[in-house]
Amino acid sequence: MKAVLGLEDGTVIKGTGFGAEGTACGELVFTTQFTGYEEALTDPSYKGQILMFTNPLIGNYGVSGERFQSDNIHAEGLVVREACKNPYHYKSTRSIHKFLEDEGKPGIEGVDTRMLTIGAREHGTMRAALITGSDDGEEAVDVARNFPQVTDEELIARVTCREPHFIQGAPGAWKGSGKPKHAVVVDLGIKRNIINNLHRRGIDLTLVPATTKPKEIAGYEPDMLFISNGPGDPEKATDAINAVKAFAGTIPVAGICFGHQIISLAMGARTYKLKFGHRGGNQPVKDLIENKIFISSQNHGYAVDADSLEGTGLYVKYLNANDKTVEGVSHKDLDIFSVQFHPEAQAGPLDTEETFFGKVVKVLGGDL
Numbered sequence: 001m002k003a004v005l006g007l008e009d010g011t012v013i014k015g016t017g018f019g020a021e022g023t024a025c026g027e028l029v030f031t032t033q034f035t036g037y038e039e040a041l042t043d044p045s046y047k048g049q050i051l052m053f054t055n056p057l058i059g060n061y062g063v064s065g066e067r068f069q070s071d072n073i074h075a076e077g078l079v080v081r082e083a084c085k086n087p088y089h090y091k092s093t094r095s096i097h098k099f100l101e102d103e104g105k106p107g108i109e110g111v112d113t114r115m116l117t118i119g120a121r122e123h124g125t126m127r128a129a130l131i132t133g134s135d136d137g138e139e140a141v142d143v144a145r146n147f148p149q150v151t152d153e154e155l156i157a158r159v160t161c162r163e164p165h166f167i168q169g170a171p172g173a174w175k176g177s178g179k180p181k182h183a184v185v186v187d188l189g190i191k192r193n194i195i196n197n198l199h200r201r202g203i204d205l206t207l208v209p210a211t212t213k214p215k216e217i218a219g220y221e222p223d224m225l226f227i228s229n230g231p232g233d234p235e236k237a238t239d240a241i242n243a244v245k246a247f248a249g250t251i252p253v254a255g256i257c258f259g260h261q262i263i264s265l266a267m268g269a270r271t272y273k274l275k276f277g278h279r280g281g282n283q284p285v286k287d288l289i290e291n292k293i294f295i296s297s298q299n300h301g302y303a304v305d306a307d308s309l310e311g312t313g314l315y316v317k318y319l320n321a322n323d324k325t326v327e328g329v330s331h332k333d334l335d336i337f338s339v340q341f342h343p344e345a346q347a348g349p350l351d352t353e354e355t356f357f358g359k360v361v362k363v364l365g366g367d368l
């Protein structure tokens with residue numbers, strides 16, 4: 001099948017199409033993770049983005065579904081050097097070609113992903129259109145430049161849960177005095193492994209939609225407010241920002257990635273868009289308090305402005321060792337903390353899993 005990728009700056013790349021026939025539009029972002037394509041494609045934070053892997057061979061262990069981060073592919077399309085046609089893994093049930101086809105998502109292979117990645121690093125992230133079943137470069141560029149922008153509010157609306165729902169913590173898993181604690185989780189497109197990590201530690205969860213108001217959250221009598229990962233610009237997650245404002249200082253508040261940005265905004269800090277973001281499974285992060293380096297899993301295009309933290313009560317706990325941007329904050333007096341990286345990984349290293357989720361248990365009064 002023919003396929004073409006057009007960028008808003010006029011770049012045209014032709015390749016071979018796979019997956020579904022159709023057009024995908026979005027911001028073209030690259031990830032440096034070697035594996036974990038099932039996890040990345042199903043991560044709702046990639047909504048509105050076309051995902052490109054820098055690793056030249058993707059799909060070689062097939063698709064099993066065991067590590068999906070949600071029920072569906074959320075990335076709009078997939079760009080790779082080579083998509084493996086004959087995968088092998090004893091748990092694999094289909095190839096990545098079939099996976100994209102089943103999900104109605106277009107993919108393109110035979111692409112010089114190195115050139116595109118260097119381009120993104122030099123010029124910043126660009127809008128792109130991926131068309132399969134055609135090799136009309138002019139059309140692809142035109143679509144990349146003119147496709148109607150989906151608003152960030154709309155991106156969040158597409159991935160949040162429709163109705164609140166309760167998930168009981170794993171029976172007997174809560175370690176600590178008293179009955180298991182209860183966290184209200186604002187679901188902005190939460191990754192499954194964040195839910196699993198909280199559940200596994202015996203914490204009861206009520207997942208609520210993105211637009212839930214503080215009064216309704218209070219009705220669930222939470223012991224903690226947790227803000228999830230999610231797609232788009234954190235400034236547009238206004239209800240989640242208001243929820244943090246309402247509960248900060250009354251119960252512990254924690255968050256991951258989008259959640260970290262939202263908590264920082266609610267406390268009075270600012271966020272900004274990075275030139276090309278951090279996406280991969282080997283991002284070095286320095287814990288400034290412990291003076292230790294961790295390797296982390298990341299997927300973000302925005303970051304918290306370190307200078308804007310002054311006067312918010314938050315301090316920088318983690319820095320990205322590559323570009324020195326903020327990777328996590330904690331409050332000096334209150335139980336408020338968040339990380340920009342993904343301690344739940346999926347895909348990626350688990351260096352920070354226990355540090356982060358252990359702290360969640362600790363602030364809830366549990367034993368480590």
Ligand SMILES: NC(=O)CC[C@H](N)C(=O)O
Binds near residue numbers: 228229230256257
């Ligand atoms: N993984 C996430 O939660 C991403 C957060 C936000 N959409 C960003 O790109 O920075």
